[in-house]
Amino acid sequence: MDPMKVMLVDDEERFLSTTRKLLEKKGIPVVTAAGGAEALEMLRVENVHVVILDVKMPGMDGIATLREIKRRFPLIEVIMLTGHGTIESAVEGLKSGATDYLTKPADVDELIEKAEDAFEKRKRLEDKIRVAQARKSMQSAQQILEETKES
Numbered sequence: 001m002d003p004m005k006v007m008l009v010d011d012e013e014r015f016l017s018t019t020r021k022l023l024e025k026k027g028i029p030v031v032t033a034a035g036g037a038e039a040l041e042m043l044r045v046e047n048v049h050v051v052i053l054d055v056k057m058p059g060m061d062g063i064a065t066l067r068e069i070k071r072r073f074p075l076i077e078v079i080m081l082t083g084h085g086t087i088e089s090a091v092e093g094l095k096s097g098a099t100d101y102l103t104k105p106a107d108v109d110e111l112i113e114k115a116e117d118a119f120e121k122r123k124r125l126e127d128k129i130r131v132a133q134a135r136k137s138m139q140s141a142q143q144i145l146e147e148t149k150e151s
Contacts, residue, residue: 002047002049003028003029004028004029004049004050004115004116004119005028005029005030005031005047005048005049005050006023006028006029006030006048006049006051006052006115007031007032007033007042007043007046007050007051007052008020008023008030008031008032008033009035009036009038009039009051009052009053009057009062009065010032010034010052010053010054010081011034011054011057012054013034015054015104016034019052019106019108023108023111023112026108026112028112031046031048035058035059035060036057036059036060036061036062036064036065036068037060039065039069040068040069040072043069043073043076048076049076049118049119049122050076050077050079050099050119050122051069051076051078051079052079052081052102052111052115053065053066053069053078053079053080053081053098054080054082055080055081055083055089055093056082056089062080062081062082062089062093063089063092063093063096066078066080066093066096066097067096067097070097075122075125075126076122077099077118077119077121077122078093078097078098078099078118079100079101079102079111079114079118080093080094080098080100080101080102081101081102081103081104081106082101082102082103082104099121100114100117100118
């Protein structure tokens with residue numbers, strides 16, 4: 001699997017640029033989006049593993065964006081980013097499929113730790129999928145062999 005790639009989604013340009021620089025200094029590839037619709041469009045072409053998603057954004061808010069990410073790209077792990085007054089939204093996000101949440105202002109080391117945890121979760125899930133596919137493939141191969149013996 002590729003090294004972890006993160007997408008930051010927030011309507012605050014200052015947060016995006018500062019956090020991107022901090023993560024890239026730690027060797028983490030980052031793409032940014034200024035809103036939910038832009039993030040969904042970028043996810044079609046970017047191989048992103050973890051999305052850090054702000055809850056409160058104009059237009060498509062974080063919860064709606066989260067639900068659409070999980071519908072279209074179920075393996076992408078999402079961490080909700082929330083202000084102090086929107087903890088309820090973070091809980092709603094967890095119920096809607098988010099892996100975790102952070103409160104603003106987010107400590108970059110904590111953000112990295114949560115992103116790495118989410119990335120590990122994704123890798124475990126991908127491993128389970130590969131094992132299940134291999135078993136299914138083996139069953140199919142076994143069925144083919146059995147059918148050829150009968151003929």
